[in-house]
Amino acid sequence: MALKLNPIRFPSHKFSPISAPQSTNLRSHRVFMASTLNSASIEFENAKKPYFPPREVHVQVTHSMPPQKIELFKSLDDWAEKNILVHLKPVEKCWQPSDFLPDPASEGFDEQVKELRERARELPDDYYVVLVGDMITEEALPTYQTMLNTLDGVRDETGASLSSWAVWTRAWTAEENRHGDLLNKYLYLCGRVDMKQIEKTIQYLIGSGMDPRTENSPYLGFIYTSFQERATFISHGNTARLAKGYGDLKLAQICGTIAADEKRHETAYTKIVEKLLEIDPDGTVLAIADMMRKKISMPAHLMYDGQDDNLFEHFSSVAQRLGVYTAKDYADILEFLVGRWDVEKVTGLSGEGRKAQDYVCGLAPRIRKLEERAQGRAKQASVAPFSWIFGREIQV
């Protein structure tokens, strides 16, 4: 298949600030966009279609993996059955959202809801902004299943394919579906947030979709998911820690339980990349470098509530301030994965592969240094209203 470039004509309202630290000298989306899109045509197209949600602005690349490599993934089907499907939990052993929520069929329902709402009163608005953003990210699950099914050689060809890759993707989706479900129901009951605004944000986000620049390549796709599962493990772990600090042990348990799922999923995806490094070291190291050069975009970076054109930046900035997900975490995840995959010790590389290896192994300290420098610069304090909490203002 030929490499196909699809220039996208409609701009997004926003860019991803925590996809990678702003302070890095890597090429930014903004610069990339300026060189590929004609702003006059953008404005014209937007005026024509004002009801469209935010869109990706980068040039979208499809099918960059050589077609012969598709066979490699098909030949790994048995391996995936033995090594990846084992990381799924049988439904009967899985927790369900109702395990953590007031039971509507019980006599004590009203009392349980009252207690939940009393505990929720102890948590500050900025915590709820971050929890809502995390919930909305989880609720855009249809986009992530779509993303996995763009990947050549591993996609679910029928919707009920019996290949191990397809079984994994469906079961993974089914496990993930509980995350947004649980957080959504909790937030509905807590009485602290504007559910209609949150629901609109979810609808906009799913409508926007996402192109994580994985180019239909399972190499790029599984590197992306390895990174993302760890990112969500960290952020749900941190919302659990904060809830505990505010004395809400039940909410801490909710966030901690979701974090544990993310960790299990991270284990599976990192194992796939480990296997790829074993059988195709050069192609895999090049793919890791490619993905890191492009930066890992956050799944909800096109977030919009119909009001705030910079909603994702504002949400990310609160998440950064509260320490739920920070620019430092980005560097830490990269460093963790590079260590987990032993990238430094990979042998059998081409000249280009060795350059990619050096780049990947030296990147985390570089990002961290730039981040420290950025932190040193005084940041102007500002506030932004969040529709999710009835327009109340939060420091961003």
Ligand SMILES: [Fe+2]
């Ligand atoms: Fe999740």
Ligand SMILES: [Fe+2]
């Ligand atoms: Fe996940």
